[in-house]
Amino acid sequence: MIDEVRTMPTAVQPQLMRWSVVLPGLAALAVALVLPQFANAYVTEVATTALLYVVLCLGLNIVVGYAGLLDLGYAAFFAVGAYTSGILTAEFGFNFWLTIPVAMVAACVAGIIIGAPTLRLRSDYLAIVTLGFGEIVRIIARNLDITGGASGLIGIERPEIFGFKLMQVQHFYYAFLVLALLTAFVCLSVERSRMGRAWFYVRYDEDAAAGIGINRVTAKLQAYMMGAVIASVAGCLYAAKMTAISPESFTFNQSLLILLGVVLGGMGRIPGVVLGAVLVALLPEVLRGAGTYRPLVTAVALLAIMLFRPNGLWPDKRV
Amino acid sequence: MALLEVRDLRLSFGGLKVLHDISFSVEKGAINSLIGPNGAGKTSLFNCLTGFYKPKGGSISLGGRPITGLPPHRITALGLARTFQNIRLFKEMTVLENAMSGQHCRSRHGIMSAILHLPAQRREEETIRTAGMRWLDFVGIEQHAHRRAGGLSYGDQRRLELARALASAPELILLDEPAAGLNEREKLDLVDLIRRIRDETGVTVLLIEHDMGLVMQVSEKIVVFDYGQKIADGPPEAVRADPRVIEAYLGTEE
Numbered sequence: 001m002i003d004e005v006r007t008m009p010t011a012v013q014p015q016l017m018r019w020s021v022v023l024p025g026l027a028a029l030a031v032a033l034v035l036p037q038f039a040n041a042y043v044t045e046v047a048t049t050a051l052l053y054v055v056l057c058l059g060l061n062i063v064v065g066y067a068g069l070l071d072l073g074y075a076a077f078f079a080v081g082a083y084t085s086g087i088l089t090a091e092f093g094f095n096f097w098l099t100i101p102v103a104m105v106a107a108c109v110a111g112i113i114i115g116a117p118t119l120r121l122r123s124d125y126l127a128i129v130t131l132g133f134g135e136i137v138r139i140i141a142r143n144l145d146i147t148g149g150a151s152g153l154i155g156i157e158r159p160e161i162f163g164f165k166l167m168q169v170q171h172f173y174y175a176f177l178v179l180a181l182l183t184a185f186v187c188l189s190v191e192r193s194r195m196g197r198a199w200f201y202v203r204y205d206e207d208a209a210a211g212i213g214i215n216r217v218t219a220k221l222q223a224y225m226m227g228a229v230i231a232s233v234a235g236c237l238y239a240a241k242m243t244a245i246s247p248e249s250f251t252f253n254q255s256l257l258i259l260l261g262v263v264l265g266g267m268g269r270i271p272g273v274v275l276g277a278v279l280v281a282l283l284p285e286v287l288r289g290a291g292t293y294r295p296l297v298t299a300v301a302l303l304a305i306m307l308f309r310p311n312g313l314w315p316d317k318r319v
Numbered sequence: 320m321a322l323l324e325v326r327d328l329r330l331s332f333g334g335l336k337v338l339h340d341i342s343f344s345v346e347k348g349a350i351n352s353l354i355g356p357n358g359a360g361k362t363s364l365f366n367c368l369t370g371f372y373k374p375k376g377g378s379i380s381l382g383g384r385p386i387t388g389l390p391p392h393r394i395t396a397l398g399l400a401r402t403f404q405n406i407r408l409f410k411e412m413t414v415l416e417n418a419m420s421g422q423h424c425r426s427r428h429g430i431m432s433a434i435l436h437l438p439a440q441r442r443e444e445e446t447i448r449t450a451g452m453r454w455l456d457f458v459g460i461e462q463h464a465h466r467r468a469g470g471l472s473y474g475d476q477r478r479l480e481l482a483r484a485l486a487s488a489p490e491l492i493l494l495d496e497p498a499a500g501l502n503e504r505e506k507l508d509l510v511d512l513i514r515r516i517r518d519e520t521g522v523t524v525l526l527i528e529h530d531m532g533l534v535m536q537v538s539e540k541i542v543v544f545d546y547g548q549k550i551a552d553g554p555p556e557a558v559r560a561d562p563r564v565i566e567a568y569l570g571t572e573e
């Protein structure tokens with residue numbers, strides 16, 4: 001019936017690879033690959049933290065930037081991963097690598113428990129519920145024996161890979177670099193797929209999305225769960241690096257910091273989010289010289305960025 | 320058996336009765352119109368048909384299947400698509416991405432196959448993209464495929480809403496005032512497009528429209544609403560001559 005329209009001009013491929021993104025990306029990657037060879041232990045340590053934030057911000061970006069949901073308790077999933085891995089290795093002698101799938105499942109279950117009832121409601125409720133969830137997870141961790149209470153969990157095993165034990169900060173630097181690259185690849189793949197587009201449809205107009213056949217509740221739930229899984233994997237590696245974790249690493253402040261990274265860089269697209277994450281990790285270090293004025297200087301710097309670049313440093317220009 | 324059967328449909332908001340026992344049907348392959356003064360309940364009826372409003376009573380069936388009370392995305396998947404009275408595009412996305420959105424319910428690959436870049440997933444993406452382009456071509460805006468949807472002219476935004484709805488492969492398409500805000504030239508093109516939707520794709524059309532000339536020109540049957548009640552239902556000539564219609568609608572509007 002509509003065969004004549006099949007002879008339409010073939011779809012012009014949109015520019016999937018923009019040089020303005022690819023070149024800085026490659027340069028950043030090259031620097032990242034050789035950094036520990038030149039940097040001292042302190043710089044490598046800070047860079048490792050930056051990579052951790054890259055992973056966490058990319059994960060939260062799926063929830064906030066893609067699906068447009070405000071999550072104020074994202075650190076809870078980071079905690080679920082860290083504690084699952086920590087407890088399994090320290091108390092039950094699990095191999096580190098085996099704890100990762102367990103942590104992912106735990107994060108999925110937690111994500112469904114929080115998300116399934118809440119995501120049916122209008123989006124504002126999610127902010128409140130996730131805020132509460134973040135606190136609940138931290139308070140549970142403070143009060144259980146198995147999590148080590150307020151003083152936390154110690155003696156977490158260092159992971160081994162092909163007989164090589166990850167010990168030094170450089171080792172963890174590269175482990176986090178691999179995780180960050182993997183996460184970026186995963187995000188990029190999903191962003192350009194049917195489900196990724198569905199998240200953007202829901203973010204831009206929920207009713208129109210429902211009207212063209214998208215189940216908004218499952219779309220949101222999938223974004224929320226995928227974000228949860230990424231944070232949990234980051235948590236596993238974080239626990240292995242620290243060998244000791246305590247509830248104070250997973251506070252509301254932590255959730256806010258991750259959210260700040262997402263918003264600061266320009267939520268939505270990967271380059272901006274990576275930039276924001278690095279900034280969130282570096283800012284406190286760069287401003288060390290400010291001494292007791294550090295919080296003030298940080299606040300002023302953030303305000304300045306928000307004033308002059310309200311859509312983030314590297315905004316999400318979709319078209 | 321009609322494609323769309325509406326039986327005794329009732330809707331109210333608090334004490335306000337918006338629809339009173341509405342019954343009518345749309346035959347497969349038809350172009351039908353729904354007219355009535357502002358506030359008569361036309362858009363509310365569309366919202367009931369597409370699952371956005373839950374009716375207080377009555378039943379709706381599409382192709383013999385009951386769809387009363389189903390959520391919007393299930394109704395779309397069953398073959399009922401719509402456009403909105405106030406255009407509701409994904410303005411920040413490309414024109415093509417908007418058109419591709421209609422294909423969501425006709426495809427199935429999820430997160431895992433996207434991460435693994437499975438060949439079947441790549442093929443499906445290609446199908447979705449091709450379908451999006453086909454419908455952009457059908458409504459005549461394929462040259463704008465990679466532009467921002469919000470940047471299109473008003474008339475082209477209306478066309479894009481149509482392309483998006485058609486991309487969901489519907490049996491029945493509901494158009495809520497598609498000619499609103501269009502100039503005479505664009506209205507003529509719209510009449511042509513509505514006919515092509517039915518003639519070339521076989522999709523049944525039900526439209527809400529204020530432009531009487533346009534309605535009389537394209538519809539085989541017209542349903543007339545006033546104050547939430549159906550006051551007439553029949554071919555254009557009969558409706559035009561109906562004294563109740565003249566009093567309620569045509570008499571005041573023209």
Ligand SMILES: Nc1ncnc2c1ncn2[C@@H]1O[C@H](COP(=O)(O)OP(=O)(O)O)[C@@H](O)[C@H]1O
Nearest residue numbers: 332335337355356357358359360361362363364
């Ligand atoms: N969500 C709603 N809540 C309350 N009243 C509504 C709602 N939607 C529609 N109405 C009322 O229903 C009546 C019919 O509106 P509508 O269906 O938009 O009319 P039409 O499309 O024929 O102009 C109006 O009185 C309107 O105020």
Ligand SMILES: [Mg+2]
Nearest residue numbers: 361362363404
């Ligand atoms: Mg209306």
